[in-house]
Amino acid sequence: MVANTVDVLNDRCPSRQVIALIADKWSILVLYALSREGTLRYGQLQRTVRGISQKMLTQTLRELERNGLVSRMVYEVVPPQVEYELTDLGKSLRRVLSELCGWAQGNLEQVARARELYDLEKGNPT
Amino acid sequence: MVANTVDVLNDRCPSRQVIALIADKWSILVLYALSREGTLRYGQLQRTVRGISQKMLTQTLRELERNGLVSRMVYEVVPPQVEYELTDLGKSLRRVLSELCGWAQGNLEQVARARELYDLEKGNPT
């Protein structure tokens, strides 16, 4: 009894919050960057995840840190140096991350074609 | 030369759009529901993905259909009947989806603990 208590499809299940944490464009990209590159400084991260604003990078990193996916190491030097890397928990996401991003990279053409076809058939003749 | 042309970390790469398509709370949950249950009618889908509003369900389904991940079958009966299911392209996402949701379900406690600890150490004494 009370089987399947944990289910992302249940809106009262805490796993929903975890999904919401990951189901975010910037979170995925930041995690993926750290997954690929290992340890990165703030500036490197911003240059790696192209197009992310300073605000979103900081905000995303804080949230990831808060949820235990990313660790933040501050070196008291001048000029300041701060390094980010995946925690063990974050590293356990690596496989999912690389598969997800790999899927996106491998199927962009199919998606693009589907979109063109859809927009052609339905209205949207912009 | 011109290696690595396709890269989600590059903001000018079309794969970014694909990431943005999937990196959405409702998209992930709808896809996951269809992945688990197979074919679902609109109403079933709304009951399965707990907490989703009519507006977001419709909007999400349209976007997924437009991008070729979900197919929409309309049966001209009365009352109306509309069925949704994953396309082949959508089905190729199944593994990623189940791993992602599985990860969320399996690590919600670790995430919750990390969050408590963080909020305790830093301010946020709400």
Place this chain on the structure above:
DNA sequence: CGGAATCCTGTATGATACTG
């Protein structure tokens, strides 16, 4: 049943400027 249309408010996010 399966939506579409409208209204309305909160939040997300970019741009900009400043700081230890």
Place this chain on the structure above:
DNA sequence: CAGTATCATACAGGATTCCG
């Protein structure tokens, strides 16, 4: 370098109502 603070706005998304 690695942020924080502020502003201004667009858009996300819920609630409600109506329709074939």
